[in-house]
Amino acid sequence: MSDTPYTEQEQCALAALLDTLIPASEDGRLPGAGSLGLAKPLAAKLPDLQPALAGGPGLEELSQEHPELLPGLVFQTYVHYYQHPQVQEALGLEGRPPHPLGYTLEDGDLGRLQAVRQRGRLYREV
């Protein structure tokens, strides 16, 4: 908690806002955005957000008093939420970058190309 520029009160306000934007799923599989420790990256991306957190505004209050902040807050929340390993694992991913392990992929059934072949030449002779 101490490596963010926010006070404890501001962090609580931010967490509540984030949980409103992306609440935990009803089945508990996906966490709420407020529980993922996103204060630090959001502070870095949204320097104007901190002063607006004074007084612990709810989402409606924030959107009325600082409407200019909302699009950036939603965008950055989506970015940092969906690249979080915990969320990715809940989506069925492995919560890791693609490299170096990569993925396996089915070759697919190329036998069905027989029908394409049978329709004959498609290019124009010159």
Place this chain on the structure above:
Amino acid sequence: MEEAVDVLIIDAGASGAAIAWSLAETRMKILCLEQGEWMDPARYPTTRSDWEMERFGAFGLSPNGRGCREDYPVNDDDSPIKVSNFNAVGGSTILYAAHFPRLHPSDFRVRTLDGVAEDWPLDYATLEPWYDLNARMMGVAGLAGDPAYPPKQPTLPPVPLGRLGETLARGFDRLGWHWWPSDSAIATREYKGRAQCINLGPCIMGCAQGAKASTDVTYWPAAVRAGVELRTGARVREITLGPDGMADGVVYFDAEGNERRQRAEIVVLACNGVGTPRLLLNSRSRHFPDGLANHSGLVGKNLMFHPYAMLTGLFDEPLEGYKGPTGCSIISQEFYETDAARGFLRGYSFEMLRGMGPVSTALWGMASGRLAPGAGHHEAYAKLWDRSAGMVVICEDLPEEHNRVTLDPERVDADGIPAPRIHYRLGENSRKMLDHAVARGSEALEAAGAKECSSEAPLPPAGWHLMGTARMGTDPERSVVNPWGRCHDVKNLFIVDGSVFVTAGGVNPTNTIQALALYVADTIKQNLANLFD
């Protein structure tokens, strides 16, 4: 003044790499000046958890968006299609999707067959051995027997279809339309020291595996081993002329911004369809007040993009679309050859894309109004995540002189060199073709099972194929270079990039650009004794 070289190649992208490698066997002293640097694949985005956001940063497609020192700005305000490129050793092959189709035989005879544009001064059969050689050098995955082409033999097995590719192929099958595994410059097996593709996903942010055939991992290592000097951080300002009217070298800026002079016996331009006319137009002299090699007045004119459409289908079932090479599953050329009954001439290709990563899914959902924050967010996201399949349309653009590259009167790059400016209007034929393609593409997605389709046409950021601005031909009044890339006006100046295309075809041009570069190199080698006659 630096020591003179025999051959000076400007830019180290797709074509500069190919011609450098080919000419190396002559033992001439060859130097390539590249404004960018070598890339480090270990630092490509897919090695990090925030990889999806790099498309907005240093690995974005637009030089204006990246704004790196090695980039030059492009004023494309006057164009619905914006220029994409990349400046590094490897050029735009660093970010390309590695689709590697060839032109069709008919593409070289557009005037004869369809009465529009011009014929090329060479044909498919002339380029065929150079396509084959390029396939061996780059490593092309694919499947022989495609009825849309004359026989050709890929060097590697095709890229896996995956669940997504199979799903889309079913749609084409149901309609009785052509589809085939894409020719892809991707090592589906270990190939010439390159590791096998492991289906990372976003080839368009650089391949950390080294499986994708960007020329920094294909031609360049071989060319450098053969003695070619590649000097990075070197941006050419102008090509200079000697008293005999021949090119005698260039003025360039080094990485520290110092102005330098390099003399050469032969100069080869390989800067793409925007960078090459920019440099020619910046090289004015008493002999060429309107730009070097521009007695025809055609330098910069006839700019062709491929107008793209992007279609996205949403399916009910998971498609595993986040796995596998971005663009390389299947291609359809059902509507490639001219059928005047469609209301337009020439044609287009469909190329299937993969799906989106988790962040891109969320941002696309937000931008398209499908994903709001708050209650219901997760239910909405579940309908999008791993349920989308993309498909692009590549339309053949016809050459029109009013579509052109000029110099911007105000914008300059970091070295103060005037930037290019794009003037482009979508032609009537291209508009009709896009409309047809969006309708047919939606039909294909629905036949594959898509419950919802959306489209965008033309696709604004799709200005990655840059062609036609110094076209080849036999008539010096109607073309800039001769049939083997030599400028009509300056006989030791060659052009080997997409500028020389006479028409655009309806496929990705990199394979043809490189085949042409190899053909030009071979012609130079065959004619060394009387090259300037």
